[in-house]
Amino acid sequence: MMGKKLKIALALGAMAAVFGAAGCGGGSSSSSSSSSKNGIPSVIRVGSETTFPPFEFTKDDKYVGFDLDLTDAIIKQMGSKMEFKSMGFDALIPAVQSGQIDLIAAGLNATPERAKQVAFSDPYFTQDGFVIVVNKDNDSIKDWADLEGKNVGAQVGTQQVKVAQEAKAANVKQLDSNSQAFMELQAKTLDAVVIDQPVGMYYLKQGADKDLKIVGTAKDAEGMVFAMKKDNKELQAAVNKALKELKDNGTYDKIYTKWFGNEGKK
Numbered sequence: 001m002m003g004k005k006l007k008i009a010l011a012l013g014a015m016a017a018v019f020g021a022a023g024c025g026g027g028s029s030s031s032s033s034s035s036s037k038n039g040i041p042s043v044i045r046v047g048s049e050t051t052f053p054p055f056e057f058t059k060d061d062k063y064v065g066f067d068l069d070l071t072d073a074i075i076k077q078m079g080s081k082m083e084f085k086s087m088g089f090d091a092l093i094p095a096v097q098s099g100q101i102d103l104i105a106a107g108l109n110a111t112p113e114r115a116k117q118v119a120f121s122d123p124y125f126t127q128d129g130f131v132i133v134v135n136k137d138n139d140s141i142k143d144w145a146d147l148e149g150k151n152v153g154a155q156v157g158t159q160q161v162k163v164a165q166e167a168k169a170a171n172v173k174q175l176d177s178n179s180q181a182f183m184e185l186q187a188k189t190l191d192a193v194v195i196d197q198p199v200g201m202y203y204l205k206q207g208a209d210k211d212l213k214i215v216g217t218a219k220d221a222e223g224m225v226f227a228m229k230k231d232n233k234e235l236q237a238a239v240n241k242a243l244k245e246l247k248d249n250g251t252y253d254k255i256y257t258k259w260f261g262n263e264g265k266k
Helices: 002-026 066-077 089-098 159-166 178-186 197-205 233-248 251-260
Strands: 043-048 057-059 062-064 081-086 103-109 118-120 129-135 151-155 171-175 192-196 212-220 224-229
Touching: 043 066, 043 089, 062 066, 066 081, 066 103, 066 233, 066 251, 089 103, 089 118, 089 224, 118 233, 129 159, 129 178, 129 197, 151 159, 151 178, 159 171, 159 192, 171 178, 178 192, 178 197, 178 212, 192 197, 197 212, 224 233, 233 251
Parallel strands: 043 081, 043 103, 151 171, 151 192
Antiparallel strands: 057 062, 103 224, 118 224, 129 192, 129 212
């Protein structure tokens, strides 16, 4: 009788171990639970900050933009699917470092400081730089030297903050989004906003040119790149390969033309 009970207990213990192991596996994310044939996850978790038109923004309750179209095409070229997450810009690098996301696609400039934290793809957008946006009736700010002593806005966590600080602005207000920066500029609680040139041009094209204008010469910026965990060489190589293939087969040009037209195509 004791032997029978022992056998039952051992069997139940084995079953519990099996189900316990299955439960542990079920808690992992979809991107790490299965892989495609090339060793890249079948689902790539992409993070972005979605107030950066025309690169990523919300339209009709959907996330859209150049970065989203290009990233989706790259991931499909790799044989995987995209899972998209919207989050604050300053949360993106910590999220990829901690494994919450696999890839950053957010108009990220390839700065030396960021290179210490994450790995970069090859540049996917180089037709950019930083510009100053002011109210149309502002005649005191004409170029970068004129930002000295002024109240300047820039999006938190971006290179624009550093550019404004280097211009000796009296106060650099770090805002959650570019749209918030423009609202404060129009309300005249800011003297100027420093922003990526294509983003500034897009905002003005959408009707903001009634109240705002771009002044000064564009200040060079590092090219925009995708970013991933520093030791994820497989994903880095796969993204670079897919990006090159999309440029070679004309897909990149189609996506670029959709969002920027034919001017200054890179």
